[in-house]
Amino acid sequence: xxxxxxxxxxxxxxxxxxxxxxxxxxxxxxxxxxxxxxxxxxxxxxxxxxxxxxxxxxxxxxxxxxxxxxxxxxxxxxxxxxxxxxxxxxxxxxxxxxxxxxxxxxxxxxxxxxxxxxxxxxxxxxxxxxxxxxxxxxxxxxxxxxxxxxxxxxxxxxxxxxxxxxxxxxxxxxxxxxxxxxxxxxxxxxxxxxxxxxxxxxxxxxxxxxxxxxxxxxxxxxxxxxxxxxxxxxxxxxxxxxxxxxxxxxxxxxxxxxxxxxxxxxxxxxxxxxxxxxxxxxxxxxxxxxxxxxxxxxxxxxxxxxxxxxxxxxxxxxxxxxxxxxxxxxxxxxxxxxxxxxxxxxxxxxxxxxxxxxxxxxxxxxxxxxxxxxxxxxxxxxxxxxxxxxxxxxxxxxxxxxxxxxxxxxxxxxxxxxxxxxxxxxxxxxxxxxxxxxxxxxxxxxxxxxxxxxxxx
Numbered sequence: 001x002x003x004x005x006x007x008x009x010x011x012x013x014x015x016x017x018x019x020x021x022x023x024x025x026x027x028x029x030x031x032x033x034x035x036x037x038x039x040x041x042x043x044x045x046x047x048x049x050x051x052x053x054x055x056x057x058x059x060x061x062x063x064x065x066x067x068x069x070x071x072x073x074x075x076x077x078x079x080x081x082x083x084x085x086x087x088x089x090x091x092x093x094x095x096x097x098x099x100x101x102x103x104x105x106x107x108x109x110x111x112x113x114x115x116x117x118x119x120x121x122x123x124x125x126x127x128x129x130x131x132x133x134x135x136x137x138x139x140x141x142x143x144x145x146x147x148x149x150x151x152x153x154x155x156x157x158x159x160x161x162x163x164x165x166x167x168x169x170x171x172x173x174x175x176x177x178x179x180x181x182x183x184x185x186x187x188x189x190x191x192x193x194x195x196x197x198x199x200x201x202x203x204x205x206x207x208x209x210x211x212x213x214x215x216x217x218x219x220x221x222x223x224x225x226x227x228x229x230x231x232x233x234x235x236x237x238x239x240x241x242x243x244x245x246x247x248x249x250x251x252x253x254x255x256x257x258x259x260x261x262x263x264x265x266x267x268x269x270x271x272x273x274x275x276x277x278x279x280x281x282x283x284x285x286x287x288x289x290x291x292x293x294x295x296x297x298x299x300x301x302x303x304x305x306x307x308x309x310x311x312x313x314x315x316x317x318x319x320x321x322x323x324x325x326x327x328x329x330x331x332x333x334x335x336x337x338x339x340x341x342x343x344x345x346x347x348x349x350x351x352x353x354x355x356x357x358x359x360x361x362x363x364x365x366x367x368x369x370x371x372x373x374x375x376x377x378x379x380x381x382x383x384x385x386x387x388x389x390x391x392x393x394x395x396x397x398x399x400x401x402x403x404x405x406x407x408x409x410x411x412x413x414x415x416x417x418x419x420x421x422x423x424x425x426x427x428x429x430x431x432x433x434x435x436x437x438x439x440x441x442x443x444x445x446x447x448x449x450x451x452x453x454x455x456x457x
Contacts (some may be wrong), residue, residue: 002040004335011036012331012367015413029323029413036330056326065325067274072318073311074281075124079131080310081288082245085297090240092135104140107133108208111147115154116201118253119162122155122416124277128249129154130423137424143224144426145217145434146207152420152435153204156371156405157197163187171375171401172270175393180383186394193398195449196358196406199442207438215437220430244291252284314422324369324415331368351454354399357382358450361403362410362443369413371404378404395453402446410439 015032018024030052037055038048059065082088095110111133118125129151137147159167163184175183206212213221259276261267292298298306357378365374378400386396408414412432421428 002042002334004339006339007039008331008334008339009367011039011334012327012369012413015327015369026319026323029320029327032327032413033323033330036327036334040330040333052326052330055330056322059322059325059329062325064272064274067278068325069318069322071274071278071281072123072314074278074285075127076312076314077307077310078248078281078285078288079127080306080313081285081292081303082248083131084306085244085288085292085295086240087242087245087248087288088132088135088240090242091132091245093240094242095136104137104142105208105211107136107140107142108146108150110136111150112154112204112208115151116158118249119158122159122167123419124252124281125155125159126151126416126420126423130420130425132245134423134425141225141227143217143220143434144424145220145430146213146224148420148424148426148431149217149435149438150204150208151423152409152417152431153200153438155420156408156416157200160197160371160401160405161191161194163191167372171379171397175379175383175397180393186397189392189394190398190401193395193453194402194405195398195446195453196402196409196442199445199449200405200409200439203438203442215434216430217434217437220434241291241295244288244295247291248284248287251287252280255280255283316422320415320418324413324418327413328368328370351451353386354395354450354454355447357396357399358403358406358447361400362407363403365404365407365414366411367407369408369411369415369417371408371414371416374404374407375400391457395450395457399450402450406439406443406446410436410443 011032014035015028018028018031033055034045034048034052037052038045041047041051060069111129114129114132115125118128130147133147133151134144137144156167162168163172168187172183172187175186180186256276256279259279260271262271263275264271289303292303293300361374361378361382364378365371368374379397382396382400383393387393408416410432411417412429417432417435418428420426421431424431
């Protein structure tokens, strides 16, 4: 039987190294899964290969994981239908008629505020914001890497600050299982202390406002400025109907909390995030179909063709998600997260303990590419540890949530990072390289802030 130790770090580290070296995310994730399965099989690489294949298949046996993959394909179909109906074209035309989308900076602000308004689920946020802003980003010669950074930095960092969405429901359920008094109150108290999320969003606003390009982002912006606009940007903006995009998004946003309320039997905190997200996308897709059929733009057969085409566009992402989830399961079986957490000395002062929790959560999330997996590992460890020391739970919850977002935001194998690359049309490794300096800057500020918070509690 495998005993968790330093070798449990090798599979996620291999996946990260392969991703950076080969720029082949599929190969990187598959390699990490195979190595993890080999370790669990006692070092037998052939048994590990067989077990790795089974572990990938087993992901679909988990209802929540299967819903996430189905949602991925459905959101592709939704976006393709909105585009074909003229919704994006009409919305951009509406913006330009009010002189809102007439510059590269305004296009960046559009992506920024789209990420803030659509706070239901991080993957929905990046896909919708990327789809809406990319034509304008291309038209005004802004680097797609900049768009990827903006939508990535306003997806999970915004979602984690909202209690009444899939992210909030998940973390509230973790708190509820720890017998924490008033989980919603603790979560609400932690919002102001979720330093990385605030710094990441604030830094993004500063980058847009002052066109602050550092490191590889400077090179990407210079390259984009010297190129001709991408042909995708030259599409006509007349003739579309903005309502074909706006109304489905309203349905999407309002259906999510309704789904949490229904699945939680009247308690939003107990609702199923994956089920609610799936319902929301289906409701938005149904709304789009009704609009198109009512306007007599297309018939059902044409809509089905667009549905399949749109789902097909995101099939590569669905495969990446499948492999990422399998790698996360492998890391869990290896005990990667608990082993890392166990290396934190229990007698650290609060001024050191909070930064240690933050950085440990960040390292786990970076290694496994999952903020939710990190929350599931670290919240049951950090909250009881803090309470055992007579300290309030909210700062420890904030440190875990901030660390999980920081690590996920920096990891090349994170599903949100991958989706941000796809939604913006950016090369994935280029997105990771250009985003990392900003993430590290926000992470450094968050570390200092948690140290100061620790001295005050």
